[in-house]
Amino acid sequence: MNREKIGIIGSGLIGRSWSMLFAAADFDVEMYDIDEKQLQGAMAEVRTQLAELERLGLLRGKLSAEQQFSNIRTTSEFEDCVRGAFYVQECVPENIELKNAVHTRADAVMSDTCILASSTSALLPSRLAADIKHKNRFIVAHPTNPPFYAPLVELVPSPWTDSDVVPSTKALMEKIGQVPVVLKKEIEGFVLNRIQYSIMREGWGLIKDGIVDVDGIDKVMSAGLGRRYAFMGPFETAHLNADGMKNYADRYATMIEGVMSTLKSNDRFGGPVLEQIRTELEARIPLCDLQERRQWRDRRLAALTQLNQRIDAEDAK
Known part of the structure; x- marks a missing residue:
């Protein structure tokens, strides 16, 4: 696939990140944006x-930074970005009307074998591809933010996706050094955000009930769960915390079920709880210090x- 063309629609943070990842693997990358100044800044x-x-x-691949940079070119002509690409990654804002309009434009230009992927964080592929001719070539490839340092990519096919699209996209993601996870069927929010929002929902309820403050929740994750989750997931964690998963369940099932029965229910994402969280966060990290x-x-x-x-290299010896 080397030197084949990749089209990137959108030059924001996600579009730039995708461009860098594909350029590092020596693909010919063409990044589109409607605004030439935006492209220059990107x-x-x-x-x-x-x-x-x-x-x-930390560069990916074997090319120098300058060689990777030279693999990326820009265009403010939409058709030039899509035409001739074997893979197109859409990276426009999370607005279904905008995304559908972009997909319709791409649909008119792309080849019958091209794969059209969306970086959407939560919109179902069946909704995004419902009205395009090449719906069979559509897939969601949802990256983690920031994509370069957090390599997970969720691959979500629609009910109409051709059988070759998932394995081809998975192979492409592996080639550029990402870690693809294939969802067997679509679901609102996919997997990453469903787990992330579950954590936020419980943290929200604990803050609302006066059990802990925002800093405490963040420390539970950063100094506790996050330290383990940087290397393994919750099920492997449980597997290692006992003599296997069966033993973990034998020891802790009653406790886990009891705690699960008290987990917080859905709440409106606003109001006084949001104001408390915002106030505490901005006292610690003022908006002017976000960058x-x-x-x-x-x-x-x-x-x-x-x-x-380094540790992977040592383990491989």
Whole structure:
């Protein structure tokens, strides 16, 4: 597949990230945006990020930062982005009318074998592809944010997706160094956000009931569960915390079922609880410091990547 063309629709954070990932694997990447100034800013940010990744020794693939940068070109002509691509990744804002309009435009230009993928975080592929001719070539490829440091990609086919689309997209994701997880059927919010929102719902209820504050919830995750979940999921964690999963259930099932019966119910995502959470977060991280804090986050994710790579190399010996 090397030097085949990848089309990226949208040059925001997700579009830029996808472009970097495909460029690192030596694909010919064409990134589209309606605004030429937006494209210029996106490319300046891509160059900066690639240089920093090269400095940290975290570049994907075998190409230099400059070689990867040269694999990306931009266009403000939509048809030029899609025409001739074997894979197109749509990265426009999470608005179903906008996405459907983009998919309709792509549908008119793409080849019959091209795969059209959406980066949507929660919209069902059957809704996104319902009215296009190439609905059989459509799939959701939902990345984790930030995609470069958190490599999970959820692959969600629609009921009409051709049988070759899922394995082909999975192979492509693996080729560029991402970690694909295939959903057997579509569901609202997919898997990552359903788990993420479940955690937020319980944290929300605990804050609402005055049991713990926002900082406490975040520390439970960052200094507790998150330390384990950086390397393994909840079921492997349970498997290792006893003599296997069966033994874990024998020991803790009654306790788990009892706690589960008290978990918080759905609540409106607003009102005084939201105001409390917002106030506490902004006291700790003012809005003017968000970009600096994102850079703080990315440095730690980069360091975690380096640690995983080093330990994986040691384990392979």
